[in-house]
Amino acid sequence: MHWNLPRIPAGRRLITVSGLVAFTLTWGVDLAVFVTRPAPFGTPAGWLPVLVTGPLAALAAVGLPRSAALAAVGLPRSAALAAVGLPRSVDLSRRVAGVVTLSVGVTVWSLVAPPEPRWWGALETCGLLFLTVRTAADIRRPATAVACTVALGVTILLLPLRAGSLGAFVVGGYILTVALAVCVAIGCALRSLEARRERAVRDVRQAERLALARDLHDLIAHHMTGIIVQANAALTIQTASPDRVPPILRNIAHSGTQTLDSMRRLVRVLREDDHTALRSGDLLTELADLVSTHSAAGGDDAPSRLDITAAARTSRLGPEIEITVQRLVQEALTNVRRHAPGAGTTVHLDTDGTGLLVTVTNTTPAHHAAAPAGGRGGFGLLGVRERVEALDGTFRAGPVPHGGWQVQAVFPLATTAGATAGGDQPPR
DSSP states (O other): OOOOOOSSHHHHHHHHHHHHHHHHHHHHHHHHHHHTSSSTTSSHHHHHIIIIIHHHHHHHHHOOOOOHHHHHTTOOHHHHHHHTTOOHHHHHHHHHHHHHHHHHHHHHHHHHSOOSSOOOOHHHHHHHHHHHHHHHHHOSSHHHHHHHHHHHHHHHHHGGGGGOSHHHHHHHHHHHHHHHHHHHHHHHHHHHHHHHHHHHHHHHHHHHHHHHHHHHHHHHHHHHHHHHHHHHHHHHHTTTOGGGHHHHHHHHHHHHHHHHHHHHHHHHHHHHOOOOOOOOOOHHHHHHHHHHHHHHHHGGGSOEEEEEOHHHHTOOOOHHHHHHHHHHHHHHHHHHHHHSTTOOEEEEEEEOSSEEEEEEEEOOOSSOOSSOTTOSOOOHHHHHHHHHHHTTOEEEEEEOTTSOEEEEEEEEOHHHHHHHHHOOSOOO
């Protein structure tokens, strides 16, 4: 599971720095107690919690660093684990098993050879508590998550035994029980939120795939109707005008090729996972209408521009690509109105003959809306990504250096060559 931290890079850095500072200060408390001992290295139970189990528990809680070999090729650790067939939840459960074994071993050792003064380790305690949150939230299998959480809970509640007195055990056990209950509750809440988010994502993907399938179904029906009409026309004129039959047959072959391509995309979309269909109109006219409507809604403070190169104007696009381009621009302009009112927007279409590049870029608004119109948490761009990737395209959305936002998609134009080979229909 990937915890949904703020998307702003500064927010991520603040959370990371805050966590490192908290762990560093906690470790400083352990070191301060450690150096005040008359014989710091007199017994292993005195220095193991400070120098070994504490740092290991903190590393297990926040995640281990990437290996040198994987870092050299730029692979994140989660991708590396997936590449070798080791899920993140399995890796986390192994970390829990290792930390629990070490911590319980140090606790037993402190009962056999107690250090002076007795101290059970602040960093180790914080690391185990945070690891409990991650265990309850991240491990996929419920049985494994419960087993690891119980093991961590028992390990945490045994820590006060290192104090060597009944009073410290009772008071420490009470405090750690409350802290452990809070951590388990936070982990379960995160697990529930993530489950709801995944269900919402699946629902959006399913809805978009079905909508795309309906659109392709309508387009395939249109092509088949044309094929039938042309075939009947060929049968009618084959005796009177046989010289007019070959062009009709070429048109039938071209329409059949387009229909087959659309059907393949339809089957793939339906196999990946088990709105009203958009009409197939003039793409350039529809984009001009969308940009004009967006500009009128924003007024003079939100200038909008549609920039289409000559190559893009003369490109032959499949109907399913036209529908997806219109859907992408519509969703991007809607997000600009919601999240960046007053920002200037540019819709740019270009092609190099092999791919159509669609880019929607907005500038930094004069002021950010405190609450976007319609609320937060929409899945519009996720649906657009599903449509683009179903057509073998690539999709990217994110901030740009000047402070604005950009939505970009590239659609392959593999059908363009086939359409040109048909040669009987003029370009749009």
